[in-house]
Amino acid sequence: MSTPSRFKKxxxxxxxxxxxVKEIRAQLVEQQKCLEQQTEMRVQLLQDLQDFFRKKAEIETEYSRNLEKLAERFMAKTRSTKDHQQYKKDQNLLSPVNCWYLLLNQVRRESKDHATLSDIYLNNVIMRFMQISEDSTRMFKKSKEIAFQLHEDLMKVLNELYTVMKxxxxxxxxxxxxxxxxKEAEKQEEKQIGRSGDPVFHIRLEERHQRRSSVKKIEKMKEKxxxxxxxxxxxxIKARNEYLLTLEATNASxxxxxxxxxxxxxxxCDLGYHASLNRALRTYLSAEYNLETSRHEGLDIIENAVDNLEPRSDKQRFMEMYPAAFCPPMKFEFQSHMGDEVCQVSAQQPVxxxxxxxxxxxxxxxxxLKIENEEVKKTTEATLQTxxxxxxxxxxxxxECFQHSRSTESVKSTVSETYLSKPSIAKRRANQQxxxxxxxxxxxxxxxxxNLITKLQAKHDLLQRTLGEGHKAEYMTTRTRDRLSPS
Amino acid sequence: MSTPSRFKKxxxxxxxxxxxVKEIRAQLVEQQKCLEQQTEMRVQLLQDLQDFFRKKAEIETEYSRNLEKLAERFMAKTRSTKDHQQYKKDQNLLSPVNCWYLLLNQVRRESKDHATLSDIYLNNVIMRFMQISEDSTRMFKKSKEIAFQLHEDLMKVLNELYTVMKxxxxxxxxxxxxxxxxKEAEKQEEKQIGRSGDPVFHIRLEERHQRRSSVKKIEKMKEKxxxxxxxxxxxxIKARNEYLLTLEATNASxxxxxxxxxxxxxxxCDLGYHASLNRALRTYLSAEYNLETSRHEGLDIIENAVDNLEPRSDKQRFMEMYPAAFCPPMKFEFQSHMGDEVCQVSAQQPVxxxxxxxxxxxxxxxxxLKIENEEVKKTTEATLQTxxxxxxxxxxxxxECFQHSRSTESVKSTVSETYLSKPSIAKRRANQQxxxxxxxxxxxxxxxxxNLITKLQAKHDLLQRTLGEGHKAEYMTTRTRDRLSPS
Known part of the structure; x- marks a missing residue:
């Protein structure tokens, strides 16, 4: 350390x-304020979270109730119909009706799940936030107690430094x-020695004696x-050493x-805060993810039913439902007249x-006809395929309607535009009709x-059978003719 | 065919x-009734589906609005706070605050998605059901026209059968x-011949002539x-053949x-019905699945934020937010007194x-102390770990709360029981505290x-340095002593 121009007083x-020291004290106070403020912010955040979930629970409950009412309204309606009882009895629903029932089931499922969500918010998630809030406040108090002790210790150290410095x-x-x-004593001694060395012509003995005792006195004082x-x-030196050691200890503290x-x-202050918050939010996430899974399962059941929308089996069921209307009638039998015993086409000689x-x-x-009708059939089938x-x-x-861009505003506009724009739909429907x-x-x-072919084919086939049966037919007709004809 | 006991009249x-024929006619009428009834049921089902989705759209809209209000309420609240502006500016949020904002974002996202759902119900799904209803009615009419023709054809065939039978x-x-x-003529002839064969002793010639002409007459009549x-x-035979052929054609028809x-x-009647219903329901499913995907994405974002709930980085941010409070102060410097040029511990002979x-x-x-404190530290750390x-x-x-058994009633009861049952929670919390x-x-x-160790350690280290510096320290202290001491 170079010599300062002037010593500090x-x-x-x-x-x-x-x-x-004052600055440090101010900082300590400020630190406590910051921690207190942080705790207040946490308590406020946890209060907001509780309010948020309480309000969301209300919304979910209302949503759940509305869905339940919706399902119940249509369930009641279908229950009252005869068809429903018919269907219920058979457990064999037409595929669109099956879809409809599953749709109602899904709404009930959603209703139940949102009620469960609400319940979990109220009885689990909110409770957790309450407890975290309590915990935060308690932890802050504990931290404050420890801070008080630490600050006291620090002040003790600083006071000690002050004392040793003084x-x-x-x-x-x-x-x-x-x-x-x-140094003054040494100067006096030098002065005295200088005076004794002066030429002493006019000095009295008494004076000489006086001077010698003065030198002795000065020497004694100097020694003292x-x-x-x-x-x-x-x-x-000891005090400076103590000061230096205490300074080192203070700075270390x-x-x-x-x-x-x-x-x-x-x-x-943080003890358990993040972990508990994590668990509370994970409870929320677990509820939401499970709601989603349940919803998904329900939708999959509907999708499966939609996959099974099938005209063929429905037609079968429809016809089975009304057997009297769709059961083919008895064949028209040949009614022989007045004991006419011939009941087959006669192909004997005159005819x-x-x-x-x-x-x-x-x-x-x-x-x-078949060639012509085959053409018509092909056209019909091709048109049906179209x-x-x-x-x-x-x-x-x-x-597309559910794309979320980062700017959340841009979702709404796309919905009505992209799908089912009125002119294209109208054109498509006109074309279809x-x-x-x-x-x-x-x-x-x-x-x-x-129909014409069926009729002619039936006659053709009968004639073919009759004419083709050859001598057997000949014999039959001969025999019957023999019996009827007198000669 | 065996001879019947009696001929049918x-x-x-x-x-x-x-x-x-009457029975068949009745069946044809009944068939039309069944098809009409089926169409009516379809139209009714489609009407129910429209009503259902219209009502559900209302519910979704209301749900969406409530969620939007909820998000807006808390967004507005956070926007107004100083902290928010502080945070927004930094774009460096504390991890719990980040979770909170994402939670609000998720609610807004859900709000938007449910609004979109409602929009798709109203402007797409319901429209489809309306069109399917129109189509069903139109198809039924077309089918009726064709049925009318087929029935006419069938009646024509049955009438023909009647005619040929008659x-x-x-x-x-x-x-x-x-x-x-x-046969009667043959009988008469036989009688005449028999009479001519009688012994003719008393027959007159005239009578004979008369009989011969009579036989001739009978023969002529017989021939005729x-x-x-x-x-x-x-x-x-021809009529019977025609009857048999027509009978065959009739039965075939x-x-x-x-x-x-x-x-x-x-x-x-079914043309396009199942396919269009399929598409309408798939539109609903697409909307629901997409809502779910969007919801899931949002939840994943929150889950990620929950994963990042981290006390360490938050502590860093917290301290950076208040640099004045947490910045370590200047070291206390050695203040030399009145030009005292020694600023280190003196370790010369007397001390x-x-x-x-x-x-x-x-x-x-x-x-x-270190051994003792190490023990305390271990206990502290173990307790912290607990x-x-x-x-x-x-x-x-x-x-567990979202398990849906087949009997939909059994969901509700499980919720409150399994999680956070009050006594176990209280016990856990008491234990924790x-x-x-x-x-x-x-x-x-x-x-x-x-703290004590720190202080003593600082002194210890300084002494070690001082004493350990050996002759250099010796030289230093000697030199300064030389300068200060007068002799």
Whole structure:
């Protein structure tokens, strides 16, 4: 350390020390304020979370009730219908009705799940936040108690520093004063010695004696001051050593407080906070994820039922439901007249040729009709396929509507635009109905043709059987003729 | 066919035929009624679906609005706080505050998604059901037109059967009558021949002549009747053949109608119904699944934030937020007194032994203190670990509450029982607070000990440095003493 231009006065040093300590004190107070504020913010956040979940629980309960009412309204309606009882009895529902019931079931499921959600909010999540709030307050108090002790310790250390510094100042001042007194004594001695060396022509003996005793006195004083100085010097060194050691200890304590203890104090406030908050929020997440899983399961059941929307089996069920209407009637039997014992086509001589001609005409007419009708059938089937393609177009994906951009505002607008825009739908429907019109025209044409073919084919086949049975038929008709004819 | 005990009379046959046709007519009417009823049920179902989704859209809208209000209420509250502005500016939120904001974001997201759901119900799903309803009605009409034609065709066939049957009856009756007339003539002829074969002793010539002309007359009549019979017999055979052919054609037509055409008629009614219903329900499913996906994404964001609930980084942020309070102060510097140029511990002869003794005492005291405090530290840390284990217990899984058994009634009861049952919670909390109490006691003990150690250690280290510096220190202290001391 180079020599300062001017020494700091004691008062200056004390003032500097005191301002430094005052600053630390202010910081300690400020730290407590910060921790208190943090705790207040936590308590406020936890209060907000409780309010939030209490209000959300209300919303979920209301939503649940509305869904339950909705399901109940339609359940009651379907329960009252005869069809429902019919269906329930059979446990064999038409596939669209099955979908409808599952849709109502899903709403009930959603209703139950949202009620459960509300229940978990109220009886679990909110309770947790309450407890975390209590805990935070308690932890802050504990932390405050510890902080109080730490601050006291720190102040003790600083006071000690003050004391040893003052002691050093005092002993050092005394040492300086002793040194200056010693130096003064040495100066006097030098002066005395100088005077004794002067030419002494006019000095009296008495005067000489007086001077010698004065020198002796000065020497004695010098020795005394030397001793005093040495003693003070040692005291001053010890005091400075103590000051230096205490200074080191103080700085170490202050450092320890700011670097380690403060962190420990904050940790005390934090004890369990993040972990408990984590568990509370995970309870919320668990509830939400489970609601989602349940919802998903329900939707999968509906999707499965939608996959099973099937006209073929429904047609079967429909016809089975009304057996009297759809059961084919008895065949029309041949009613023999007045004991006419012949009940088959006669192809004996007088009519054989005519039947054969008729058979051949039927055969050729049928060939033509079948070719014609096959054409109509192909057109009908192709048109039906076109309609099937139209009605099975996969136009039901609405995922675009649920895109969330970072700016949450841009969701709404896309919904109405992208799907089912009115003009395109109208055009599509007009096109579909036109195709339907054509299909039904062709279907009628085909049915007309096939009805005629059925009739002619039946006659043709009977004639073929009759004429083809050869001599057996010949024998039959001969035998019956023999019996009936008198000759 | 064995000979019947008695022939059916014509009227009986006609009555039987008519009753059979009446039955078929009644079935045709019944079939139309069934199809009409089916269509009505479909229209009703589609109306129910529309009403259902309209009502559900209302519920979703209300739910969405409530969620939006909820989010807005807390958003507004946080926006107004100073802290919020502080945080927003920094974009460096404390982890619990981050969770809170994401929770509010999630509610807004849910609000938007449920609004979208409602929008899709109203502008897409319901529209589809309306169109399917229109289509069903139109298809039924088309099917009815075709049914009308098919029924007419069938009636034509049945009428034809009636006609040919009557014709057969007529010709067969005529044939029988001709046959009996022929037989009568044959009988007369036999009688005449028998009479001519009698002994003719008393027969006059005139009588003889008369008899011969009579035989001739009978023969002529017989021939005529034979011809008539043959003619009628042929007509009867032809009529019976026609009857049999028409019977075959009729049965084929009836069979075709019941087995094929009826199915086609039902298909006409069904045209597009299942496919369109499928698409409508898939639109609903797409909306629901997408809502779910969006919800899930939102929850994942929150879960990520919950994973990042971290005391360490929050402590860092907290201290950075208040630098004035937490910044370590300047070191206390050695303040030399009145130009005292020594600023280090002096270890020259008069104090050296004492310092050495002090150093050794410090050393041994520190060793003891450290051992003691290490024990306290271990206990403190173990207790802290116990608390950490308590506060990180994984007690947040609520999946049990969302189990749906087939009987939907059994869900509700489980909720309140399984989780957070009051006595167990109270016990757990009491236990936790007891552990906390012990922890803080030990922590204070540890801090007290470590503060003392810090102070002593600082002094010890300084002495060690001073004494250890050997002759350099010796030289330093000697030099300064030389300067200060006068001799």
């Amino acid at each position: 004691d008062k200056e040093i004390i003032a500097e020390y005191e301002s430094q 002691t050093y100042h005092m002993y050092h001042a005394e040492s300086i004063s002793a040194e200056s007194k010693l 001051r030397q001793a005093k100085y040495s003693e003070n010097k040692l005291k001053s 202050v450092f320890k407080y700011y670097i380690h203890d403060l962190s420990d104090l904050i940790d005390c 054989q040729a005519e039947l054969m001609l008729r058979y051949q005409q039927l055969q050729s007419r049928l060939a033509t 309609i099937q393609d139209m009605v099975t177009i996969e136009d039901y994906d609405v995922s 036109e195709t339907e019109q054509f299909y039904f025209m062709k279907l009628r044409e085909y049915l007309e043709g096939s | 014509d009227k009986e046959i006609i009555a039987e035929y008519e009753s059979q 014709t057969y009856h007529m010709y067969h009756a005529e044939s029988i009558s001709a046959e009996s007339k022929l 009747r034979q011809a008539k019979y043959s003619e009628n017999k042929l007509k009867s 009836v069979f075709k109608y019941y087995i094929h055409d009826l199915s086609d008629l039902i298909d006409c 050296q032994a004492e310092l050495m003794l002090r150093y050794q005492q410090l050393q041994s005291r520190l060793a003891t 608390i950490q284990d308590m506060v990180t217990i994984e007690d947040y899984d609520v999946s 007891e552990t906390e109490q012990f922890y803080f006691m030990k922590l204070r003990e540890y801090l007290e000990g470590s």
